[in-house]
Amino acid sequence: MKNCLVFIVLLFCLNNLGFSQNKFVIQNKKQSDKIKFKLINNLVVIPVEINGVTLSFILDTGVSKPIIFNFLNVSDTLKIKDTETIFLRGLGEGESVEALKSSNNIFRIGDALKLNQDLYAVFNNKLNFASKLGIPVHGIIGFDLFRDFIVEINYSTGYLKLTNPERFKYKVCKKCERFNLEFYNGKPYINAEVKIEDKIIPVKLLIDSGGSDALWLFENKSLGITSSNAYFVDFLGHGLNGSVYGKRSKVNSFFLKSFTLKNANVAFPDSTSISLAKQIKNRNGSLSGNILKRFDVIFDYQKALVTFKKNRHFKEKFSHNKSGIELEHDGVRLVKEVDKNTLKGNTVFEEDDAQNNNNRIVINTQYKISLKPAYAIVELREDSPAQKAGLLIGDIVISVNNKQVHEYSLQQIMQMFYDDAGKRIRLKVDRNGKLLTFQFFLQKLF
Structure with missing residues (x-):
C-alpha cells in the first residue's frame, strides 16, 4: 500500500509524568x-x-x-x-x-x-x-x-x-532486533543510523507512531545531516500550532542495527516550525509510521525496550506525491446515482385538464439523489504538475480518471498521486459552480 502524505505531527509537552498508581x-x-x-x-x-x-x-x-x-x-x-x-x-x-x-x-x-x-x-x-x-x-x-x-x-x-x-514472556526471536529506549517527557527515543552522501551518521530519533511519514531529520551541517541537491519544498504536515513545511528528499540508507532500508524517504522540516522539538538535547529527528509499519513492534516501557521484526511491508518501495496535490474532506455534495433497490423503468402520472389535454409527469425511478463526501484541494505544491495544469486551492474534485470521487475513499485517491511517474491523471473539478477538466502527468522529483 503506497503512502499518503497526511501527517499528524504533534509535540505535546507535559512534564513530571511518572509511573502513576492510576493505571489501566x-x-x-x-x-x-x-x-x-x-x-x-x-x-x-x-x-x-x-x-x-x-x-x-x-x-x-x-x-x-x-x-x-x-x-x-x-x-x-x-x-x-x-x-x-x-x-x-x-x-x-x-x-x-x-x-x-x-x-x-x-x-x-x-x-x-x-x-x-x-x-x-x-x-x-x-x-x-x-x-x-x-x-x-x-x-x-x-x-x-x-x-x-x-x-x-x-x-x-x-x-x-x-x-x-x-x-508477558519474551519469545526467542533470531530475526528480531531489540533496542534500549530513552524517555523525555514520557516520549520514547531510539538510537539508529542514517547514511547521507556515503557518510554513516548516528542519530537519536523520537519514535512517533502519530506521524505518517518515514523519517524527519533536523538539519545540522556540523553532523553532516543535510539534504542532498535532489529535494523539493513541500507541505509536511499539521502540527498543534499550524502547518509545517520543509524539504523532501532521500537518505541512502537507514539502519536499525541489522535492518537496512535503502533510499528511505526523509523530510527536513523548517527550523521555525520545530523550535520546541529541538529543545530535547541531542535529538536529531523522528522515526514515524512509514517505517514503523514495515515491522511488527513490541513496546515495553517498563523495561525501556522496543523490539522490531520485519513483516510483509518491509520491502515496499518508498514513494512520494508526484502530483503536488493534497486533498481533504470538505463537507458533502449532492450526487445522482443508480438506485439498486428499485426496478428499472419510469413511473408515469397522467392528468386530464379542462381542454382534454393530457399532462404527463415522468419520474425516473432508476436514480436517487444522495449526499456524498466532497474532497477539496487544500495544498498545491509550487511548480508541481497539478499547479502547472491550472488547478487551484479550493477546487472541489468531482471525478478522477472519469470515475466519480465518491466511489473512492480519500486514501485511494491520494494513492493515485503516488503512482509511477508518467501516469496521466485527469481531474474534473467544481470551481465556484463551474465544472472544469484538467489533466497532467505524474512527475518523479528524485
Whole structure:
C-alpha cells in the first residue's frame, strides 16, 4: 500500500509524568487483550470508549496525555467534568492552542479499563484530523497506555495486543532486533543510523507512531545531516500550532542495527516550525509510521525496550506525491446515482385538464439523489504538475480518471498521486459552480 502524505505531527509537552498508581487494568483472566485497528495513512486508529461514548483515536507514541479534537461536536455527550483552561504548544508557527484539562474520566480500550484518566480537549476546530484522513478521528492517545502494558503492534495483521507486564514472556526471536529506549517527557527515543552522501551518521530519533511519514531529520551541517541537491519544498504536515513545511528528499540508507532500508524517504522540516522539538538535547529527528509499519513492534516501557521484526511491508518501495496535490474532506455534495433497490423503468402520472389535454409527469425511478463526501484541494505544491495544469486551492474534485470521487475513499485517491511517474491523471473539478477538466502527468522529483 503506497503512502499518503497526511501527517499528524504533534509535540505535546507535559512534564513530571511518572509511573502513576492510576493505571489501566485488563479485566479478564488472561490479563491480555487484542484490539483490531485500522491502518490509515500509516497511522494506527483504535476504538476508545470515554465516559461510555465510543470514539476513534490515533495511537501516538509522541504524546503524553490523551487529546480530543472535534471537541465541540462531542463535548455534551462525553459529560466532561473537573476542567481547567490551559494553553498548549506544539509544532507549527502559530499561537498556543486553548484547551480544557479534564480529570476523572473513564477510559476503556478493549478489556482495558482506567477510572481516573486525564484528557485535554482542544477547542480549535481547525485541528480536525478527520477531514485529512477521510474517516472519523476524535483524538490521540499514547503514554498512558504504553506505560501500563506491553504493547504489541502487528502492522501486518492489523491487531494491537495489550498485556499485563507481569504476564508477558519474551519469545526467542533470531530475526528480531531489540533496542534500549530513552524517555523525555514520557516520549520514547531510539538510537539508529542514517547514511547521507556515503557518510554513516548516528542519530537519536523520537519514535512517533502519530506521524505518517518515514523519517524527519533536523538539519545540522556540523553532523553532516543535510539534504542532498535532489529535494523539493513541500507541505509536511499539521502540527498543534499550524502547518509545517520543509524539504523532501532521500537518505541512502537507514539502519536499525541489522535492518537496512535503502533510499528511505526523509523530510527536513523548517527550523521555525520545530523550535520546541529541538529543545530535547541531542535529538536529531523522528522515526514515524512509514517505517514503523514495515515491522511488527513490541513496546515495553517498563523495561525501556522496543523490539522490531520485519513483516510483509518491509520491502515496499518508498514513494512520494508526484502530483503536488493534497486533498481533504470538505463537507458533502449532492450526487445522482443508480438506485439498486428499485426496478428499472419510469413511473408515469397522467392528468386530464379542462381542454382534454393530457399532462404527463415522468419520474425516473432508476436514480436517487444522495449526499456524498466532497474532497477539496487544500495544498498545491509550487511548480508541481497539478499547479502547472491550472488547478487551484479550493477546487472541489468531482471525478478522477472519469470515475466519480465518491466511489473512492480519500486514501485511494491520494494513492493515485503516488503512482509511477508518467501516469496521466485527469481531474474534473467544481470551481465556484463551474465544472472544469484538467489533466497532467505524474512527475518523479528524485
